[in-house]
Amino acid sequence: MTDQELQKIVETVSLESFSKPFRHRARFNSRLRTTGGRYLLASHDIEINPRPLVVHGMEELIAIIKHELCHYHLHLEGKGYRHMDADFKNLLRQVGGTRYCKDTGARRIVKTRYDYKCMNCGLVYQRKRRIDTRKYACGACRGRLKLVGNTRLV
Structure with missing residues (x-):
């Protein structure tokens, strides 16, 4: 139209x-x-x-x-x-007008989740934002962290 x-x-x-x-x-x-x-x-x-x-x-x-x-x-x-x-x-x-518009699905926010794994103890951390793995360490054993994946959530 x-x-x-x-x-x-x-x-x-x-x-x-x-x-x-x-x-x-x-x-x-x-x-x-x-x-x-x-x-x-x-x-x-x-x-x-x-x-x-x-x-x-x-x-x-x-x-x-x-x-x-x-x-x-x-x-x-x-x-x-x-x-x-x-x-x-x-x-x-x-x-006969509408007070509220029906949902069109356009408001969905796409978020990314980053998964980090400790190289020493294997603990997995999930974060919304990327972190500097040279600056941060595992909270349990102080081991090095490695980015193992990122996923987009709707």
Whole structure:
């Protein structure tokens, strides 16, 4: 889906659900990771994460658009547009928008684990960060450490 198609969908949802036009810009922003979309206060534009569309489909995308349009219309009217405001909660409930975006799996942090083995007693140490084996020794027997492997954890 292109930004132009998204723009048309946002304009249609705004007219159908809010009976008000959307007069600013809507676009995809693939750098969004922890949110489904965001409303930009300064420019009044809306940015949407494309991942929920791919993972969950059009219904989830429409719910996210309704959420962002609640921010948009309430802010322009000078009412409470923030998540904690009663105006926002009531309007979101009326239009059937989603409060939270479904998980898209994009938040997973890839970690690396380093395994060090003592050359003397065989004790294995697991560390998140690399260590200087010339500087550090085994805590049990003071033997030399050797890097035996590193694994990537998801």
